[in-house]
Amino acid sequence: MDQEPLIELDGVSFKYDREWVVEDVDLTIHKGQFLGLVGPNGSGKSTLIKLMLGLEKPNRGQIRLFGKQVKKFNRWQEVGFVSQKANSFNSGFPATVYEVVRSGLVSRMNMFQLFKPTHKDKVYEALAEVEMKEYAHYSIGELSGGQQQRVFIARALVSDPSLIILDEPTVGVDSEHVTAFYDLLGKLNRERNLTLLMVSHDIGTITSHATHVACMNKSVHFHGSTEDYHHMDDEDLSGIYGHSVQQLTHNHEVTHP
Amino acid sequence: MIEAIFEYEFLQNAVITGLLIGLVAPLLGVFIVVRRLSLIADALSHITLTGIAASLLIEKRVTAVNDWNPMYMGMAFSVVGAVFIEKLRKVYKHYEELAIPIMLSGGIGLGVILISLADGFNTDLLGYLFGSVTAVSRDNMWTVVIITTIVVLIVLAFYKELFVLSFDEEHASIAGVNAKSIHFLFIVMVALVIASAMQVVGILLVSALMTLPVAAALRMSVSFKQTIGLSVLFGEISVVTGLISAYQLDVPPGGTIVMAAVVLLLLSIVYRKVRRSGNWWKGETI
Numbered sequence: 001m002d003q004e005p006l007i008e009l010d011g012v013s014f015k016y017d018r019e020w021v022v023e024d025v026d027l028t029i030h031k032g033q034f035l036g037l038v039g040p041n042g043s044g045k046s047t048l049i050k051l052m053l054g055l056e057k058p059n060r061g062q063i064r065l066f067g068k069q070v071k072k073f074n075r076w077q078e079v080g081f082v083s084q085k086a087n088s089f090n091s092g093f094p095a096t097v098y099e100v101v102r103s104g105l106v107s108r109m110n111m112f113q114l115f116k117p118t119h120k121d122k123v124y125e126a127l128a129e130v131e132m133k134e135y136a137h138y139s140i141g142e143l144s145g146g147q148q149q150r151v152f153i154a155r156a157l158v159s160d161p162s163l164i165i166l167d168e169p170t171v172g173v174d175s176e177h178v179t180a181f182y183d184l185l186g187k188l189n190r191e192r193n194l195t196l197l198m199v200s201h202d203i204g205t206i207t208s209h210a211t212h213v214a215c216m217n218k219s220v221h222f223h224g225s226t227e228d229y230h231h232m233d234d235e236d237l238s239g240i241y242g243h244s245v246q247q248l249t250h251n252h253e254v255t256h257p
Numbered sequence: 258m259i260e261a262i263f264e265y266e267f268l269q270n271a272v273i274t275g276l277l278i279g280l281v282a283p284l285l286g287v288f289i290v291v292r293r294l295s296l297i298a299d300a301l302s303h304i305t306l307t308g309i310a311a312s313l314l315i316e317k318r319v320t321a322v323n324d325w326n327p328m329y330m331g332m333a334f335s336v337v338g339a340v341f342i343e344k345l346r347k348v349y350k351h352y353e354e355l356a357i358p359i360m361l362s363g364g365i366g367l368g369v370i371l372i373s374l375a376d377g378f379n380t381d382l383l384g385y386l387f388g389s390v391t392a393v394s395r396d397n398m399w400t401v402v403i404i405t406t407i408v409v410l411i412v413l414a415f416y417k418e419l420f421v422l423s424f425d426e427e428h429a430s431i432a433g434v435n436a437k438s439i440h441f442l443f444i445v446m447v448a449l450v451i452a453s454a455m456q457v458v459g460i461l462l463v464s465a466l467m468t469l470p471v472a473a474a475l476r477m478s479v480s481f482k483q484t485i486g487l488s489v490l491f492g493e494i495s496v497v498t499g500l501i502s503a504y505q506l507d508v509p510p511g512g513t514i515v516m517a518a519v520v521l522l523l524l525s526i527v528y529r530k531v532r533r534s535g536n537w538w539k540g541e542t543i
Binding site for chain 1: 272291293367413414415417418420421423424425427428430431432433434464468474478479480482483484
């Protein structure tokens with residue numbers, strides 16, 4: 001039986017200027033799922049994330065987070081976010097890993113509330129979860145791309161969210177560290193029952209780690225379990241979102257479980 | 258100089274004001290530098306000059322107005338200028354830095370006209386441009402005490418919001434931080450601190466006190482807290498050595514304070530290179 005829905009999109013459409021970038025998307029993400037949202041470049045994946053996070057407003061349709069309209073939603077401590085931009089932040093920024101992770105607590109705290117010593121344990125707990133505890137006092141700019149992304153996961157974890165949304169977090173991460181990064185996400189999903197929504201254009205890798213897949217090209221053409229996805233034949237696959245998918249899937253061996 | 262401080266009120270005013278400015282200018286400077294807004298301080302200081310000029314002109318032309326304190330008008334212009342910069346940054350979304358030269362040259366242009374109309378090219382003006390050991394009044398000192406207290410309290414209260422906004426604006430808005438209000442509050446604080454610092458360091462050099470100590474601290478620190486601590490320390494050292502040498506040499510303190518900050522900056526670069534002496538000649542960057 002399906003668990004409670006954390007994100008619900010109902011006929012969501014959005015346009016930049018005159019061009020529709022998201023068209024009539026229905027998508028529900030239930031608690032405990034690890035959903036890979038895949039699609040070619042410019043297919044509206046990142047825009048869809050912005051809509052879910054309330055950073056953009058849809059022209060049509062409804063978005064609910066934890067059962068509440070996104071514009072009225074205020075439990076942001078329940079939602080963690082890791083962007084691809086994390087890779088291109090100002091790497092000369094003078095902050096330690098500890099300070100960066102601690103900043104994730106802001107969503108839990110009230111205005112005027114100061115950091116307390118008890119917050120220290122939370123920060124170290126989150127760092128231990130991503131196996132970065134010994135780097136706590138390193139400057140964030142000294143770390144590799146993969147290590148930085150682990151730190152940003154810890155920043156998302158520190159506020160004890162039930163859902164983490166990741167927007168192409170492996171862009172700029174060495175290929176050898178990408179697998180370890182996915183393994184970490186898989187572990188968080190299984191052991192903490194953390195719901196994950198991850199945007200990726202790397203359909204091969206995501207489908208071997210996620211529990212569910214949604215394929216998108218302006219609208220969602222397939223949404224189901226990874227198992228169902230793997231059981232589709234080539235013809236079904238090419239129907240998922242037109243021709244561009246062929247080029248994308250070419251280089252990746254789809255591994256069947 | 259120590260005995261002189263106990264003897265002369267004007268020196269007490271300059272030293273106390275200097276110490277307060279040495280604290281708040283680098284404190285705000287850290288946030289300005291990491292957000293890559295260093296030039297905003299320059300733009301605002303030039304607008305402050307326009308305010309001073311306007312005040313001088315009104316005092317001269319309007320007989321009812323006597324003995325006006327130009328600092329308040331400078332502050333008002335600086336705050337209004339800050340609001341304008343924010344508006345301009347929205348007008349030129351893709352050329353945000355354009356707001357700075359627009360305000361900077363506009364401020365100086367209007368300032369020059371107003372100063373000429375007020376026949377204001379005299380020694381007083383030199384004091385505003387390069388700072389003065391003798392010009393700080395007790396009133397001005399108290400104003401700076403109040404502004405310093407407010408700024409320090411606000412930075413403490415909003416430390417976490419200011420940090421998140423500086424580090425990752427997108428994350429800040431998802432975390433529910435009201436970026437617009439905090440940013441506005443911040444820029445108004447910068448405007449007030451610039452107008453306060455003007456009397457000691459001078460309009461042309463005030464931005465240096467917000468950026469040079471931070472530039473030096475960045476070479477030596479790992480954490481954000483450390484950057485703030487070192488910036489303030491370097492700011493205070495610059496102000497103290499600058500004021501003492503300005504008094505001894507009878508030159509404007511703006512010059513000596515900024516030169517002290519430059520020396521500290523050079524030392525910090527050398528420190529970093531020596532500490533990493535293993536391969537410093539390879540031209541390693543920050």
